[in-house]
Amino acid sequence: MDIDISTWHGAAAARASQALQNGRLGHAQLLCGVPGIGKRVFVRWLARLLLCQQPRLAEQPAPCGECKACRLSDAGTHPDFMALAPEAPAKSIGVDAVRAFNAQLALTAQLSGNRVGIVDPADAMTTNAANGLLKSLEEPPPGTYLILVSDFPARLLPTVRSRCQLIELHRPPASAALAWLAPQVGDEQAKHWLSVARGAPLKALELADEEQRAFRDGLFESFDAVLSHSADPVRAAGRYARAPLASLLSCVDSWTTDLIRLTAAGPGAPMSNTDLRSALSRYGGKLDLQGLFRYLDRVRDSAASPVALNTQLVVEELFISASRLGSTAER
Numbered sequence: 001m002d003i004d005i006s007t008w009h010g011a012a013a014a015r016a017s018q019a020l021q022n023g024r025l026g027h028a029q030l031l032c033g034v035p036g037i038g039k040r041v042f043v044r045w046l047a048r049l050l051l052c053q054q055p056r057l058a059e060q061p062a063p064c065g066e067c068k069a070c071r072l073s074d075a076g077t078h079p080d081f082m083a084l085a086p087e088a089p090a091k092s093i094g095v096d097a098v099r100a101f102n103a104q105l106a107l108t109a110q111l112s113g114n115r116v117g118i119v120d121p122a123d124a125m126t127t128n129a130a131n132g133l134l135k136s137l138e139e140p141p142p143g144t145y146l147i148l149v150s151d152f153p154a155r156l157l158p159t160v161r162s163r164c165q166l167i168e169l170h171r172p173p174a175s176a177a178l179a180w181l182a183p184q185v186g187d188e189q190a191k192h193w194l195s196v197a198r199g200a201p202l203k204a205l206e207l208a209d210e211e212q213r214a215f216r217d218g219l220f221e222s223f224d225a226v227l228s229h230s231a232d233p234v235r236a237a238g239r240y241a242r243a244p245l246a247s248l249l250s251c252v253d254s255w256t257t258d259l260i261r262l263t264a265a266g267p268g269a270p271m272s273n274t275d276l277r278s279a280l281s282r283y284g285g286k287l288d289l290q291g292l293f294r295y296l297d298r299v300r301d302s303a304a305s306p307v308a309l310n311t312q313l314v315v316e317e318l319f320i321s322a323s324r325l326g327s328t329a330e331r
């Protein structure tokens with residue numbers, strides 16, 4: 001189902017198109033925001049707008065959708081569109097890939113108009129790769145826009161960040177998110193998963209998927225067992241050696257955040273994981289708040305790691321730390 005940029009990210013879209021109209025849109029952009037809010041949809045929209053031969057830039061900016069450039073963009077075959085990404089998910093972008101990308105950027109435009117190069121996720125670049133991109137960021141070839149996309153902009157080199165204009169996307173309004181999500185998963189489910197996903201609609205849709213739900217349920221069982229000392233953390237972690245680490249960390253992050261709320265504000269605290277309220281409430285007041293904050297930092301450090309991590313080691317370490325959170329909850 002299509003995402004409506006004008007209701008999801010209307011303010012960011014208007015700012016970008018106005019800057020383009022006034023000739024103030026920087027040739028190096030950094031697009032950031034939390035996962036699951038549509039950064040990739042926005043960057044594709046912005047690329048189409050930049051490439052379009054007759055874009056509407058005033059009210060409700062949009063690419064025309066009809067010119068040759070728009071048709072080529074839609075087909076994914078626009079010759080002046082370039083993308084740099086890791087060869088596989090969770091892998092890094094190396095210096096050779098950046099060199100090849102720079103060479104591509106240096107070619108002249110095939111169609112009369114702008115050229116667009118996207119680096120996504122930009123935080124996957126190694127230090128050498130990022131250094132290799134600096135010159136292109138500083139002086140992109142004429143008519144070329146470089147857009148870096150990142151969930152974790154703090155992981156980028158300061159020299160990379162400082163050369164880019166920042167586009168920060170926020171969670172879309174809840175009404176727009178629900179209007180998009182409800183037809184796909186139903187009203188009740190939409191509300192529930194949007195809450196679990198803390199307002200990130202694409203993340204909510206991912207969580208509502210049957211396979212994801214089974215994964216989350218199983219993971220919670222292990223997490224709960226480790227917290228309450230009824231399972232050995234290392235043995236429990238063994239089940240997750242091949243698990244999708246980003247999804248796993250996002251679940252543990254969300255549960256830990258709820259445990260912090262319960263510990264700090266008591267049983268009536270507002271929670272994201274409303275389906276786990278009774279299970280998580282068993283720990284209310286039994287865990288050390290400082291320890292929980294330190295634990296959450298650790299989860300987030302792993303999620304933001306610029307290098308691919310060994311899933312089994314990460315989960316072992318997280319489960320061992322969870323078992324030390326000082327729980328005395330009864331099973």
Ligand SMILES: [Zn+2]
Pocket residue numbers: 051052053054055063064065066067068069070
């Ligand atoms: Zn067009």
